[in-house]
Amino acid sequence: MQMIIVDDEAHWVDNLAMHKPWHKLGIEQVHKAYSAHEALQILETHPIDIVISDIIMPEMTGIELIERIRIRDKKIKCIILSGHSDFEYTKEALRNQAVDYLLKPPTDDELFGAVKAAIDQLNTEWENISSYERTQYTLRENLPLLRGQLLLDGLHGHRMPADEWSRKLTNYGLPFSNGDCALLLVRMEEDFEQYKNNGQQLMEYAIVNMAEEIIGEFTEVWGVKEEHGYLVFLLQLKEDCSDIGKETILEKLAIQLQYKVKQFLKGSLSIVMTEWFRFPEKLADRYLKALAYFRQIVGEEREFVMRVGELAQNDSHGTLDVIHMPPTLINLLEAGRWDSAEEKLVTVFAELDDKWSESLEHCMEAGFLIASSFAHLAHRNGHTLSNLLGPDIEPMQSGEAFSSINKLRKWSISVLGKLKEGASNEIKDIRLLYVQKIQEFVEKNLHDDVSLRKLADHVNLHPTHLSKIYKIETGEGISNYVSALRMDRACHLLKTTDKKVYEISIEIGYLDPAYFIKVFKRQFGVTPQEYRDGINNLTESYEN
Known part of the structure; x- marks a missing residue:
């Protein structure tokens, strides 16, 4: 679980955050926040479970902070x-x-008791939501199967007249209804593979139930599992939620779903969301785009939430x-x-070895399908296979790669490795x-709004996605970079200007x-004026 401590007195925040087990x-x-506004920014980008807040703070009281929190998330526990x-x-x-309402300074027993009570409430609420009894009951129902098939038909582009859509939706x-909708594609990661057969289905239904609980407060939710293994959710804002921040609400809800599944089902999710689109006309197109984003951007990364980009889709047939x-x-x-693609190739060649070791035709059939899959992937990403493979394209062009199972195996695994690396x-x-x-952007706009939300909007990414990318590439958080840059520039201005x-x-x-x-004193141990005076005194001593 994650908790935030809010107080305008820094020593209270630092002591409670850093010196308690x-x-x-x-x-x-x-998390630490030294004002209610700073707390709200953290709540925008982190899945907070518990808030401990002072009640008397400048600009916004603790009570006002709780009221703002309740508008955003009714499940967060506040102390x-x-x-x-x-x-x-x-x-x-x-x-x-x-x-709870605790008087300062609380004893450890009072403080831990209040937090323990909050944790117990959260556990009880989420255990009820994700209970096996509820998921088993849902599995026995026939209506979800009919609903799921209808959504799959829409995702796959099956054409239906508008009146037939309306009739089925009603039935x-x-x-x-016809209008703005959005899609969430949810990938259950490897930690769910421990559940087999019915256990896997129960986990899927548990996630669907949790999505309905979290997202259903603001939108209508219609979910199904499709053939790639993703859980797909079609969402449409409820009539009384039209003013909640249409462009950002899905991102926040997706992060909450991801976090709660991790917390209570012990498994991780990656989530791709589309922009709002016209339903049902654009449903299949937006679904294809969401599928492509898992390949192009998420790749092997895990636990990402992001907006959608380009599309991709193909299919093959054979014997x-x-x-x-x-x-x-x-x-x-x-x-x-x-990894799954490599396993697929291994099983394909196992079948060729076992059943068709003497059949050149079957080897060629498999080879053509594998090669066409590789070429399709390259073309979807805006490349040509020959440019990606270099000399490795020659065995395919000459047909040498298809002349035996062993040659095809060696060539296919090698090419897959190159495509993965690329x-x-x-x-x-x-x-x-x-x-x-x-x-x-930060260097040019340090005087202006360089909040995580502003930076994410600048590059058209979700704040949490941007934070993870930045941390992966630089080893530090964006807020750390902004703070360090501000302090560096402050020191420079104190030294070189009046x-x-x-x-x-x-x-x-x-x-x-x-x-x-x-903030400056917390960083350097002196106030800005004391820092400047120290620099001036040092300069005067040197000159004398």
Whole structure:
């Protein structure tokens, strides 16, 4: 679980965050916020479970903070800390469903007891949502199967007149209508492979139930599992939720789903979301684009949430058994599942060895399908296979690669490795480009809004996705980079200019000079003015 501690007194925040054994209660990460506004920014980009907040803070009280939190997420548990035993404050805290109201300074027993109570409430609520009894009941129902097949038909582009769509939606009790919708594609990662047969299905239904609980508060949810193994959710805003921030709400809800599945089902998800589109006309097209994004951007990375980009789709037919069994090689390549693609080739060649070791035709059939899958992948990514493979294209062009099972095996595994390496390098280049764009933007706009949300909008990525990319490529968080750059520029301006402290504060992006002074002192142990005086004294001593 993740928790945030909010107080304008830095020593309270630092002491509670850094010097208490929260891990013993199962708290994995403790965030620090020195104002309610800073807390709200953290809540935008992290799946917070518990908030511990002071009640008297400048600009926004702890009660007002809880009220803002309740609008965004009704499941977050809040604990109030206060130096005032005021009945009105207590009443307001209880009205906003605070878990506890503790007087400063709380004892460890009081503090841990309140957090333990919050954790118990969360566990009870989410265990009910993801319970096996509920998922087993859902499995026995026939209606979800009919709904799922209808959604699959739409995803695959089956044409139906508008009145037939309306009739089926009504008959199946689906509260969807012609208009703006969005798709979420959810990939269950390898940690779910421990569940076999019915256990796997129960996990899938548990995730569907959790998605309905989290996302269903704001949108209608219609889900199905498709042939690539993804869970697909069609979403449409509810009528009373039209003003909740249409462009950002899906990202936040997807992150919550990802986090809660990790927390309570012990498995990880990768999620791709589309932009809003016209349903049902654009359903199949947006589905293809979402599929392609798993291949082009996610690749082998795990636990990503991102917006959709370019599309890709193909299919093949033939007579060999294994190579045509789903998921097909082209499906695996499009999804960026390189290890599974290699396993697919291994099983294809095992079948050739076992059943068709004397058949040149079957070897050629498999070879043509494998080669066409490779070529299709290259073309979908804007390349040619000959440019990607170099000399390795010659055995295919001459037909030598198809002349025996062993030659085809060696060539196919080698080419798959090259394609994988090329895709990895391409993704790395894209990430480095994002890092460069972010750093250039921050350097030019340090005086302005360089929040994570602003930076993510600048490069058209989700904040959490951008944070992970930046951390992967640089080894540090974006906020650390921005803070370090601000402090470096502040030191430079203090050394080389006569600008007043408040002017420097505004120039580096701190609108509140008092907060700038507090941050500077926390970083360097002295105030900005003391730092400047020290530099001047050192210069004078050197000159004398």
